[in-house]
Amino acid sequence: MTLCRVVRPCFQTLKRGKSISSLSDYRDRSFYKYFIDIQTRWRDNDIYGHVNNVVYGEWIDTIVNKYLIERCSLEPLQSPSIGFVVSSYCQYFSPTSYPSIISAGLLIKKIGKSSVDYQVGIFEDNQALKAAAMAPIAETKIVLAEGYAWILLEAVIICIHMLITGMTMASVRKRFFSKEFYEKHFPQYKQLGKVMKPDGGYPDDGQGRLADKLSDEDWFTFNNYRRAHMNYLEGGFAVIVPLLISGLSYTRVAFIAGLVYIVAREIYSQGYRRSGSKGRLVGALTLDAALLTLWSMALYTCFHWGNGLSGLQRLLF
Structure with missing residues (x-):
């Protein structure tokens, strides 16, 4: 992946000049700069009629990898290096269920020397202003290619x-x-x-x-x-x-x-x-x-x- 496109999210998404005291402050849709729409499936629901927690992890992986492939020129099958997720969790605010079309947003919270902290917000639809769930992904290792x-x-x-x-x-x-x-x-x-x-x-x-x-x-x-x-x-x-x-x-x-x-x-x-x-x-x-x-x-x-x-x-x- 090119250096340019790995570093660029930092300038696009890091919030400057404001102190953010808690995770819930990231619920606002305006913090997220990259979005994809994902159609929920019938099998995503658990026995209570809500999307199973495991599915949220799939959505998180989907938006992060889609972003890296589309914007950062990542080639997963050819890259000589591999990134590792060393820490992640999800905080839920409201339920989501089939047949909703959710909107996943991506935010770059921090770029280190060999890692990136992502924040993913799950929105009920394109009109939702507050995230239904959020998942910080800490210390995701990004390896730069030669471009x-x-x-x-x-x-x-x-x-x-x-x-x-x-x-x-x-x-x-x-x-x-x-x-x-x-x-x-x-x-x-x-x-x-x-x-x-x-x-x-x-x-x-x-x-x-x-x-x-x-x-x-x-x-x-x-x-x-x-x-x-x-x-x-x-x-x-x-x-x-x-x-x-x-x-x-x-x-x-x-x-x-x-x-x-x-x-x-x-x-x-x-x-x-x-x-x-x-x-x-x-x-x-x-x-x-x-x-x-x-x-x-x-x-x-x-x-x-x-x-x-x-x-x-x-x-x-």
Whole structure:
């Protein structure tokens, strides 16, 4: 299962800013963010005409596992790891019987380092505002799979790619700001050995005294290389942060968008270095499309995890 979708319930369902003193406080339907409808069966009733206690356990297992399969990409038959329920119990408030269609709600109470505490509420129907029964499931072990690790790998690759893009400046500096360049334009450089050395034109970054001595063609070439690198630096956080956030909810799409961005960024840099600002068009349009995709998914993830405007209202007030 992806890290994103295991962690997301915490932000969707944890109640912030309010102290909950007793289990009965969780009877309110508004606490639960994930629901499924379950049709009761004739055989669910006991001799007293009420749903047997054992059936509640089946309902609890059903909603928890359905959530993990649908929202967390859990594959029970293929997963190399297994989760264990180490503690659970049920508190009853009102009877339920066939032929009712019950509504089961799921709440994430706490996420630990290797466990999750669930709260399940059983509602008589879709209109019920108070739970007929509730079952805390403590310390359910959740094992994370490798999906989100590829998003992290992409973030590392972007950082490395950014560094490599900057390293291409070294060859240009060495070619343009050679020892011969210093001897021709700054014959006194030996007298200024402490501050001026034939070391590639440092600290000139394209607009200083050294760059002014370059020919027009060399000046444009040098600054095209520089802008390709600086643009990457300027946009680094703009891609890494939304990539990490959107990957929590949309791992596959975020991974693809990240790949598109990396390839487009290389096209952008190559075009800029060869042809100047006109050569960046194809790469710019492509990487901007990838960025818009990541930004949109990241914004939706933040808004969705925060429970929308109602969550913002609870945070502020």
